[in-house]
Amino acid sequence: MINEFFNPVKELAKGLSIILKNGLKNRVTLKYPEEQEKVRNNFRGKIKYEKDKCIKCGNCIKVCPAAGCISINEYFSIDMSQCIFCGNCVEYCPVNALSHTVEYTLAQSKKDNLILKEEIYGND
Amino acid sequence: MNNSTLKNTTILNVGPQHPSTHGVLRLKCELNGERIIKIEPIIGYLHRGMEKMAETGSYLQYLPVVDRIDYLSGFFCSFAYLDAIEKLMDIVCPLKALYIRTITMELNRISSHLLWLGCYLMDLGATSPFFYAFIEREKILHIFEKLAGARMMYNYYTLGGVKNDINKELLGEIKVFAGNFNKQLKEFEDLINNNPIFISRTAMIGVLEQETAVNYSVTGANLRASGILKDLRKDFPYLIYKQIEFDIPYKKSGDSYSRYIVRVKEMKESCKIVNQCLDWLYSNIEDLKINLKINTAKIKPEGEAIGQVESPRGLMLCYICADGTNKPSRVKWRTPSFYSVQLINEIAKNYLVSDLMSIFGSLDVIMPEVDR
Numbered sequence: 001m002i003n004e005f006f007n008p009v010k011e012l013a014k015g016l017s018i019i020l021k022n023g024l025k026n027r028v029t030l031k032y033p034e035e036q037e038k039v040r041n042n043f044r045g046k047i048k049y050e051k052d053k054c055i056k057c058g059n060c061i062k063v064c065p066a067a068g069c070i071s072i073n074e075y076f077s078i079d080m081s082q083c084i085f086c087g088n089c090v091e092y093c094p095v096n097a098l099s100h101t102v103e104y105t106l107a108q109s110k111k112d113n114l115i116l117k118e119e120i121y122g123n124d
Numbered sequence: 125m126n127n128s129t130l131k132n133t134t135i136l137n138v139g140p141q142h143p144s145t146h147g148v149l150r151l152k153c154e155l156n157g158e159r160i161i162k163i164e165p166i167i168g169y170l171h172r173g174m175e176k177m178a179e180t181g182s183y184l185q186y187l188p189v190v191d192r193i194d195y196l197s198g199f200f201c202s203f204a205y206l207d208a209i210e211k212l213m214d215i216v217c218p219l220k221a222l223y224i225r226t227i228t229m230e231l232n233r234i235s236s237h238l239l240w241l242g243c244y245l246m247d248l249g250a251t252s253p254f255f256y257a258f259i260e261r262e263k264i265l266h267i268f269e270k271l272a273g274a275r276m277m278y279n280y281y282t283l284g285g286v287k288n289d290i291n292k293e294l295l296g297e298i299k300v301f302a303g304n305f306n307k308q309l310k311e312f313e314d315l316i317n318n319n320p321i322f323i324s325r326t327a328m329i330g331v332l333e334q335e336t337a338v339n340y341s342v343t344g345a346n347l348r349a350s351g352i353l354k355d356l357r358k359d360f361p362y363l364i365y366k367q368i369e370f371d372i373p374y375k376k377s378g379d380s381y382s383r384y385i386v387r388v389k390e391m392k393e394s395c396k397i398v399n400q401c402l403d404w405l406y407s408n409i410e411d412l413k414i415n416l417k418i419n420t421a422k423i424k425p426e427g428e429a430i431g432q433v434e435s436p437r438g439l440m441l442c443y444i445c446a447d448g449t450n451k452p453s454r455v456k457w458r459t460p461s462f463y464s465v466q467l468i469n470e471i472a473k474n475y476l477v478s479d480l481m482s483i484f485g486s487l488d489v490i491m492p493e494v495d496r
Contacts, residue, residue: 011318011320014315015315018315019252042269042272065186
């Protein structure tokens with residue numbers, strides 16, 4: 001009878017002691033807009049295009065899972081609102097004209113601002 | 125619902141935007157007072173047409189999308205899909221790639237179970253374990269970010285191996301994590317296992333009988349908690365599980381509490397596997413291929429194959445029917461949560477409404493996997 005009452009109380013006290021112990025540890029969270037965590041080098045962020053390397057082969061269009069995301073005509077353009085950051089275009093580019101940056105805060109007030117457009121070198 | 129068994133019944137809708145259903149699941153409950161008579165799960169709110177999507181693009185275009193089937197354990201989905209293609213094309217991955225695949229998958233299993241543990245206790249009203257579980261999970265996600273470049277949607281496995289090589293610094297980080305993890309898990313167990321509130325809300329609640337489990341073809345930890353010892357890693361060893369020593373935890377009672385115990389023990393076993401893989405990788409860090417670099421134009425398999433993997437939620441299968449072009453003609457997924465979600469009518473019957481979320485949470489159902 002006494003054990004039936006005291007064992008649960010003992011277990012609750014044990015749990016509370018663990019919580020108190022954790023409460024004394026250092027802070028693990030960040031106050032987000034002021035403090036930002038540095039992302040790793042491998043991080044797949046916004047895509048960068050180098051026009052003097054591009055050979056217009058179209059491999060990036062073939063491997064992109066989001067159909068219509070990349071287009072090559074007069075301009076090379078990537079629609080960042082459709083991009084799923086899979087990194088396929090970067091991986092299968094034969095001349096490394098595409099690469100990832102570590103930028104990840106991509107919110108824009110206009111949808112047109114999300115389309116990256118670059119003139120292709122030697123187009124005329 | 126029209127042919128009610130009792131006259132004085134009420135119909136209660138839970139979801140599809142209820143926070144405890146972990147996604148968009150709608151439960152239509154028929155109640156007599158506070159007791160549940162019948163539950164009908166209504167699914168399909170997160171249907172994205174994953175299977176049809178495969179038929180419109182090439183094999184490579186579908187690969188990044190596969191991670192989205194189960195966003196908590198993306199590596200398992202990619203592996204099941206690639207396993208099927210590798211079987212069709214007779215590709216044997218390099219040994220180092222197999223070890224890296226095993227180590228990432230086991231870390232992914234731990235991270236998935238940790239999220240379940242935190243959210244399940246949150247459902248029961250305990251807030252502290254949620255934060256402790258997420259602190260540990262964050263460490264794994266940092267490792268994945270360094271290795272694969274993303275925290276959840278990895279797109280790291282490729283045909284015939286993996287994309288990036290693992291370096292010594294990262295191995296050290298995994299070793300530090302695996303070394304501390306058992307200590308952390310011990311703390312979780314001290315905090316939760318004998319807690320009287322937790323026991324009274326889970327022990328002998330939502331009992332899943334062996335026969336019901338088999339009839340509904342449930343797999344994974346839910347099945348093992350009912351006393352049936354089935355695990356693909358032991359029954360049909362894939363990757364390098366044949367060389368590795370580990371146990372399959374199981375319990376006999378089949379209630380919510382035993383499902384919790386099985387998952388916590390599974391995390392310990394995963395940690396054991398990670399340590400064994402680390403030993404091998406440390407001794408073979410250099411001079412080994414991680415990728416076969418297959419010509420993308422030659423990915424044109426023919427025939428039928430099934431890729432299989434033991435995911436954190438159970439047996440995951442991917443069936444591919446290929447017709448010799450660069451697009452599959454049919455892809456079919458067998459996802460374990462789809463089978464678990466149907467159990468809710470069997471195991472939550474005759475319990476109180478307040479027990480509903482405690483029972484449903486213990487099944488570890490994830491909605492994108494149900495609807496695909």
